[in-house]
Amino acid sequence: MNDVQSWIKETVTNNQVVLFMKGTAQFPQCGFSGRAVQILKACGVENLVTVNVLEDADVRQGVKDFSNWPTVPQLYVKGEFIGGSDIMGEMYDSGELKALIQA
Template sequence: MNNIFRLTSGSVRAVTSLHRSNRRSGELVYVWARWCSRSVAELVKQQKVVVFLKGSPLQPMCGFSNAVVQILRLHGVDDYAAYDVLEDQDLRQGVKTFSNWPTIPQVFFNGEFVGGCDILLQMHQSGDLVEELQKLGIRSALLDTEKESK
C-alpha cells in the first residue's frame, strides 16, 4: 500500500485508482488507494499535479481525459496523482462541487484548480503550461525539444 494513504478499514467508503509513476525506472505503477471521508481539498494537495479523469492514465475512458493525459505526457509530467471518477460517483460529484466546474477531467496544480481539458490545451498552445510547470519545479520536456532543434 502506498504510504500516501494510511487509512483504517472502518474509514473506507470507496476505492479509487491512484496513478503513480516511478521516474527513475520509467515504470508506471498503479496503486489502489482508498478514498474515504477525506475531502477533495485533501486529495488535491497530495501531489503537485492531481488529475480527476474518466478511466486511468493508461486507459482513459473519454477523449477529453485522453487529451489531458497526452498533454501531460508531452511535457514529461509523469509523476502525478490521477483519480478515476468512474469508480465512485461520490468522488465524481465531490470534485465538481469542490471546483465549481461541471465537467471531467479536472486538473489541479499545488492544490489549486487549473481547469479542464480545454483550459489545459489552451495553456499548452500558448506556452503558459511550460511556465506553470516551472512554478511547480517541473521542467517541461518541451524545453529540451526546443534546445535540440536549435
C-alpha cells in the same frame, strides 16, 4: 466539509499534479481525459496522480462541487484548480501550462 470534500482537498494539496478523469492514465475512458493525459505527458509531468471518477459516484459529483466546475477531466496543479481539457489545451499551446507545472 464532508468526507469526500476533505479527501479531494487532501489529494490536491499533497500532490503536485492531480487529474480527476474518466478512466486511468493508461486507459482513459473518454476523449477529453485522454487528451488531458497527453498534454500533461507533453509538459514532462512524471508524477501524475490520477483519480478515476467512474469508480466512485461520490467523488465524481464531489469534485464538481469542490471546484464549482461541471465537467471532468479537472486538473489541479500545486493545489490550485486549473480547468478542463480545453483550458489545458489553450495553456499548453501558449506554454503557460508547462511553465506553471515546472515552476
